Amino acid sequence: MFLHVVKYRLLAIIRDRQGMFWMLLFPILLTSMMSVVMMNLINEDMSISPARAAIVKNAAWNSSAPLQDVIATLNADEESLFVFSPVETAAEAEQMLASGDVHGYFIPDAENGLTLHVIRTGFPQTILSEFMSSYTSQARLISDMFRTDPLKALALAADGIQASRLTFEPIDPAQNVSNPWGAMFFTLIAMMALYNALQSATESTAVDPTVYSVGIRQRTMPQHHISIVLSSFAAVAVMGLLNMAVYLLYGQFLLGLDFGLTAYPLYAAAIAISGVFAGIAMGFLISALVPGKRNRHSAVIATSMVMVFLAGMMVLQMRQIVRENAPFLKYLNPADMITDAYYGLLYYGDTARAARNIVMLLVFTAVCLLLTYTRIRRTRYEHL
Amino acid sequence: MIQVHDLVKRYGKLVAIDHLSLRIRENEIYGLLGPNGSGKTTLINCMLALLSFDNGEIRIDEKDMSPTAYDLKQKIGIVPQEVAFFDELTVRENIDYFCGLYVRDKASRKSLVDDAISFTGLSEFVNFRPRKLSGGLKRRLNIACGIAHKPSILFLDEPTVAVDPQSRNHILQGVRALAKNGVTVVYTTHYMEEAEQICDRVGIIDKGQLLAEGTPAELKGMINTGDTIRIQLIADKPEALQEIRKIDGVHSLDVDADTLTVRTMPGAYVLDRLLRYLHDREIGYLSVASEKPSLNTVFLEITGRELRD
Ligand SMILES: Nc1ncnc2c1ncn2[C@@H]1O[C@H](COP(=O)(O)OP(=O)(O)OP(=O)(O)O)[C@@H](O)[C@H]1O
């Protein structure tokens, strides 16, 4: 009986083109696109060229020892994002700018300020502008930030040359970050895991006589109802795990993203598996709470999007903000658990942190299934 | 075989089944005849232990029907009012899926599925997905999914709704063939012709109550009108129609615009006198139709309403 149901449910899932698109193709396309965009940005603007600027040695320069210090320090730092060329006159600087030797030039003024001259906007110009607006105390931090958190810096670049405010708490300052932008992709793995909830919502509908006539048939079978539900669960799990495996292998070996498959294969697999389970269980719970097939799918999509957002999908700092303002949320948000597990594993080699999150995911799964069971245990309905 | 005793089912304030009792005998086709919303589906869902109810008891084969009465469920087949199968599976796969929840053994299942396919005339369509099937074929698949495991009790809930005459005949013949092979059939419908055609006994149900029960002939014997004669007149409501009542054998008279409906006493032959009456008074008419008493007449007589709205 069990295998019989699993076989036919798998067949049905595979033939559902729309479902397969959202569960597998969409995450793969999104990830491919993001990885191409990221690679380009990083190659063009960040890792290769630091921002180059001329600075005019006028009277204000001569009288400002701190400014000279900062410039000297930054120039001495090999990893600095700035290269300053002190020049004698503004005309000379203007010429360097026009010929493209520098991205901009600074003219110091008597009030310890700097005026920036540029002729284009862009990422280096933005850095220079940031430097200008905060050089006295924070220039050093900017250069730190670019080393630890280029994504945040990228966001600033998008704001253009007017960007005037910066916050300087680097998120998850890591010592051995080989692939800092990978963090973005952890949230995509979380999304991939949670999308399994869509499939489990479909399965719950197929056994629910209140929304679907097939459910009426299934309820008249000479089988314990829960055994049919569990068989469907198994089918969704098999499919979810296969999809996840395809996704991770594709990301790691074709796109060259680091999903930890080579360094920590067991942990990476355990995170993915428990994440898929959590997604499936969440779908069952949502279906048990929300009436109507359409409503269920909307509720599943909305819930997973919010969870993934809170785990930092669109704004990486989101995780930090949630941690500070609503720390309890991390116990309710499987997307955050998945992201955090990969973070710990790949940025810090912290297997304990990964293990903690895996346990949390499994507990989340168990709680969802338990709640679902108590909801659907009643086998006769008030209404049909 | 199936006993329903004093069943009451409420949806909030609405009483969908109102102290209903009935008894369905082994190997008969029992028709539940009633208009839309009369409670047929609700009654069936209660019998199948899908719905909880407020009062009464339901016994099948002398055992209480309950959600966990798996031995009873094993004998039951259902054909729900709304077609129930998976869109992603083919005709054959659907039948095999549901049959497999009753019958484990693969070899015997294969022949059961084959039987169901040929019985419902779906052989040409075994590899079709349901969405490519016409309405009538979908209905047949719905039936095939319910009968493949050879149930001894079959519930069919309006299996011929929205079906072309050819498919309908196919379905009705099939139901009769099943009954001939010993299946007890509970058949709901709001088509009185169907009930008359295939049912051994019919229960007339309205507003959740069983109003009358018997063989179609018995039911028609219960009423005190004979034929119904409808005459379409040329002019609207001419004078002097009221005197028709006085013609021998006329039971009742109804004039609606240009249509004259006359019901006769049982066994009385009125048509000849009626037409002579119209002729004598020079009342012109376009057409005359005479109907034998039907379950519709029975329903009309009992409830004062037509069966179909
Ligand atoms: N889930 C429900 N909630 C509230 N009222 C309901 C529900 N299902 C049915 N009813 C009401 O109960 C009554 C009986 O409905 P039921 O579906 O049993 O009728 P039916 O005889 O099967 O009608 P039809 O020929 O249209 O299928 C109707 O008045 C209907 O509106």
Ligand SMILES: [Mg+2]
């Ligand atoms: Mg109905």
